[in-house]
Amino acid sequence: MNDPQNATREVLWNIHHAWIMYALLVPTMAVCAWGFYRRIQLWRKGRAEVRFDRPAERVKLVLKYAVLQLRTWRRSYPGVFHAMIFWGFVTLFIATVVVLIDYDFGIPIMRGRFYLYFQSLFVDILGAAAIVGTLMAAFRRIVLRPKYLVYNTESKIILLAILAMLVTGFLIEGWRIAATDDPWGAWSPVGKVVANVSKPLMSHEALLISHRVGWWTHLALVFAFIAWAPFSKMAHVLNSSLNVYTGRLEPVGASLKKLDFEKDEKLGVSALADFTWKDLLDFDACTECGRCTAVCPANRVGKILSPRDIILDLQHRMRAPDADFAASYIGSTEALSPEAMWECTTCAACMQACPVLIEQMPKIVDTRRFLVMEDAEFPETMQQALNSLETRGHPMRGTSFNRVDWTQGLKISTMAEAKDAEVLLWVGCGGALVERNQNVVRSLAQLLEKAGVSFAILGREEKCTGDPARRIGNEFLFETLAQDNIATLDRYGVKKIVTSCPHCFNTLGNEYPQWGGKYEVYHHSEFLAKLVADGKLSGDMPSSQKVTFHDPCYLGRHNGIYDAPRQLVQIATGAAPIEMEQNRSNGFCCGGGGGMSFIDEPPNQRVNQERARQALETDADVVAVGCPFCMTMLEDGINARKGDRDVKVMDIAELLWQSVEEKTSGATS
Amino acid sequence: MKIAVCLKQILDPEVPARDFKVDAAKREAEQGGANLVTNIFCENALETALQIRDAAGSGEIVALSVGPAGAEDVLRKALALRADQAVLVVNDADTNPDPLFVAKTLAAAIKKIGGVDVVMVGREAGDWGAGQTGGLLAEELAIPCISFAEGFEPGATPGTIKVKRQTDAGFEVIEAPTPLVLTITNHDKNVPRIPKTRDVMQSYRKPLEKWTLSDLGVDGSTSHAYSQVAELFIPKKETKCEFIEGDTVEAKIDALAKRIGDILRAM
Ligand code: SF4
Ligand code: SF4
Numbered sequence: 002m003n004d005p006q007n008a009t010r011e012v013l014w015n016i017h018h019a020w021i022m023y024a025l026l027v028p029t030m031a032v033c034a035w036g037f038y039r040r041i042q043l044w045r046k047g048r049a050e051v052r053f054d055r056p057a058e059r060v061k062l063v064l065k066y067a068v069l070q071l072r073t074w075r076r077s078y079p080g081v082f083h084a085m086i087f088w089g090f091v092t093l094f095i096a097t098v099v100v101l102i103d104y105d106f107g108i109p110i111m112r113g114r115f116y117l118y119f120q121s122l123f124v125d126i127l128g129a130a131a132i133v134g135t136l137m138a139a140f141r142r143i144v145l146r147p148k149y150l151v152y153n154t155e156s157k158i159i160l161l162a163i164l165a166m167l168v169t170g171f172l173i174e175g176w177r178i179a180a181t182d183d184p185w186g187a188w189s190p191v192g193k194v195v196a197n198v199s200k201p202l203m204s205h206e207a208l209l210i211s212h213r214v215g216w217w218t219h220l221a222l223v224f225a226f227i228a229w230a231p232f233s234k235m236a237h238v239l240n241s242s243l244n245v246y247t248g249r250l251e252p253v254g255a256s257l258k259k260l261d262f263e264k265d266e267k268l269g270v271s272a273l274a275d276f277t278w279k280d281l282l283d284f285d286a287c288t289e290c291g292r293c294t295a296v297c298p299a300n301r302v303g304k305i306l307s308p309r310d311i312i313l314d315l316q317h318r319m320r321a322p323d324a325d326f327a328a329s330y331i332g333s334t335e336a337l338s339p340e341a342m343w344e345c346t347t348c349a350a351c352m353q354a355c356p357v358l359i360e361q362m363p364k365i366v367d368t369r370r371f372l373v374m375e376d377a378e379f380p381e382t383m384q385q386a387l388n389s390l391e392t393r394g395h396p397m398r399g400t401s402f403n404r405v406d407w408t409q410g411l412k413i414s415t416m417a418e419a420k421d422a423e424v425l426l427w428v429g430c431g432g433a434l435v436e437r438n439q440n441v442v443r444s445l446a447q448l449l450e451k452a453g454v455s456f457a458i459l460g461r462e463e464k465c466t467g468d469p470a471r472r473i474g475n476e477f478l479f480e481t482l483a484q485d486n487i488a489t490l491d492r493y494g495v496k497k498i499v500t501s502c503p504h505c506f507n508t509l510g511n512e513y514p515q516w517g518g519k520y521e522v523y524h525h526s527e528f529l530a531k532l533v534a535d536g537k538l539s540g541d542m543p544s545s546q547k548v549t550f551h552d553p554c555y556l557g558r559h560n561g562i563y564d565a566p567r568q569l570v571q572i573a574t575g576a577a578p579i580e581m582e583q584n585r586s587n588g589f590c591c592g593g594g595g596g597m598s599f600i601d602e603p604p605n606q607r608v609n610q611e612r613a614r615q616a617l618e619t620d621a622d623v624v625a626v627g628c629p630f631c632m633t634m635l636e637d638g639i640n641a642r643k644g645d646r647d648v649k650v651m652d653i654a655e656l657l658w659q660s661v662e663e664k665t666s667g668a669t670s
Numbered sequence: 671m672k673i674a675v676c677l678k679q680i681l682d683p684e685v686p687a688r689d690f691k692v693d694a695a696k697r698e699a700e701q702g703g704a705n706l707v708t709n710i711f712c713e714n715a716l717e718t719a720l721q722i723r724d725a726a727g728s729g730e731i732v733a734l735s736v737g738p739a740g741a742e743d744v745l746r747k748a749l750a751l752r753a754d755q756a757v758l759v760v761n762d763a764d765t766n767p768d769p770l771f772v773a774k775t776l777a778a779a780i781k782k783i784g785g786v787d788v789v790m791v792g793r794e795a796g797d798w799g800a801g802q803t804g805g806l807l808a809e810e811l812a813i814p815c816i817s818f819a820e821g822f823e824p825g826a827t828p829g830t831i832k833v834k835r836q837t838d839a840g841f842e843v844i845e846a847p848t849p850l851v852l853t854i855t856n857h858d859k860n861v862p863r864i865p866k867t868r869d870v871m872q873s874y875r876k877p878l879e880k881w882t883l884s885d886l887g888v889d890g891s892t893s894h895a896y897s898q899v900a901e902l903f904i905p906k907k908e909t910k911c912e913f914i915e916g917d918t919v920e921a922k923i924d925a926l927a928k929r930i931g932d933i934l935r936a937m
Contacts, residue, residue, distance in 0.1 A: 262871065268867055268868065373867070374866060374867035374868065375866060375867070375868065376866070377863065377864050377865060377866045377867075381861070384864050387864070388864065389684075392682065392705050392707050393682065393684070393705050394705075398684070399684060400686065401686050401687055401688075402686055402688075403686045403688060403689050403703065406686070406688065461703050475867065476867075477867045477870065477871070
């Protein structure tokens, strides 16, 4: 009789009037469906956006971020407990489906070894794991209390409800085992413990009654939870999955929307109705995890900007029973104030951290567009930068240089002179007009020359790519600059571009294609690494210099390039860079992106100082950068903090040129 | 109230030093790679006029410029800032006429526009810095001029305005009957605003009147009757270093004193 082949249990044992369950299931599912339907109705109020194309790639997103939850793991403690709860519930759900198939459909699958190994042992273990996970979550919420979480009653109720569902589940399992002397009880270890404890304490009658009451309680809890889910944070189970499926497939660097100046009645966004349906879905998909705000550099140095609160405040606005989709949200809360919007460096750390692929930064830029183009209300120093962009084609007000001053003493042709040049060296405003960076472009040009690359520059014909205008929110000015530059580039038939500025790199490569400018664009780190790999350049001078590398946001997070600059450091100094506490996709912004280098930050809230602190902590002699804005910001930060230490900020091109030169002079002497 | 704001297009004063070149023969600055911009004090004047119109809730602003066809740009910018009307007196023949000629041309244009209560000009232009046009313009129009004004409010009696002007010692507040000319100076409240993009887009669709000198009966050949540039050059900066020799301190002091005397005499 105890043949494992026959192992199973009686479904609905000890339960009378099971029809009530079926009867309750209908309204439960109806309420749940209605809840989600109402959500969908809200999203449909947004404007159009294409997010259901390329299904194969989207399924991959779901596997990575919804099933495996790769982003959630980036913080280990919540990563672990979330996985325990998630997989616990997935397993319990499968177990319920097994019962359904076996009992309701009459297909006997809940039998034998499958019953013992999966339905009993595995389910028990995963259920227990879910309890542990829930307790860990509660411990974090009650004792650890990290500052980035949202503390509200709903979150507590959810944890309590999950715990109650799991505990009642185990209680009724245990009481059933005890009352039926289940010969397979030991395969359900947690249930068996409950049984062993209850048996000496409770009469058979008591076991039966407790089981029956427990069963109905469990059922009521589960059904109530399902019905309530779409109205609570638990809606994230579906909303977030949908948000992941409809997530961005392009690099972060291509995440700003194109406007239609002919048709758009309003430029930028100031009310819920101006957002697309995907933006509205973003608000609803938020799990309140706070990771975005925890990594936000502006927030870290004590500013009011909080990407989490931007998303949540808009969510509350959208869900309010009397939500006014046409009213302006700007200034309605602190997170949605213009001051907060003018603190964002567009570093995209928030987007990179969000486990459910919410796109916070583009919403900030959308709002800035409104403030700049419709209201013309924004910080004066940014206005001056844009004014200069408009009249002079560069944002560097007061520079005493022109676009070709840096070439003095070098023989560098312009495209007008060397029409057959294979590569265009895009110098950028930061490279040409800021004295410190001129040495970077000089180094780069000399490296290209040494490697025998046929290259030329645009010289005075180059204009700002428009990146600062776009990030500050003047899309109109950006478009004008983009069209001017594309016309120039196309006039010379430019195909390949190399630049030492990640902002130019991003705009030329990710944004110009939308205006018809399609070029092969390289950041100098990639281009130089390739020249070294092809044997056209060699450095490799073992050096005693200790180097750390600062990831530029527009190279790293916006474009996923992390290795090339590190390789160059290795080639130039013979050793891999020492990593700062925050590096690669978790790198900390220099504070200069998004037009923020045109703003005077309060002295006690400077992003560059915080990054300089991290850089100095590595004890490096050289902080290597790959961006003219990082150069300025970090040099300022390091100089303010280094004391009497000798720490230099150098671009990777300077490092490589230094080593190539040393090698050459070493070989000849 | 009808305010005419005169705007001058000039060479970008922020042109990098190395890029600034002069054409000695033409006695003019070369444009080279530099841009043309609206003179900053003229922008202050326009900003002041806009604020006055905003505060009053009504009024009309006419933006007026004399210059080559390309000076249309400064008027488009003024239209983007919501000036009500724009008039360009095209003078392609001479890009650098003397202040009296400019004043005469502006005066003729203002008479043609008609009904102007207050004329605002920048206190001086960032290119030549002559600072004469405002005064001469008042003379030509035979109306008073208040210089270095920050702005004005309505006066106690109708037909007058109360003008605040900067002086070396502080401020003066003058109540004066209109029409008159104000030369506007910069202060912390008239930093030029920036236009809304929608207005920039629309500024290209707004009407802009273009008059020629002959439309106004101005004789173009008199553009230098008042003053002429005799010579134009960029001064050479030279630094020299000399060591004063001498065996004793007294001898060195004597030699130094003699040398300084020589230099002063040479100057
Ligand atoms: S882009 Fe960077 S600065 Fe802006 S909200 Fe996100 S994390 Fe903060
Ligand atoms: S936006 Fe994303 S990262 Fe930020 S709190 Fe919501 S779910 Fe978390």
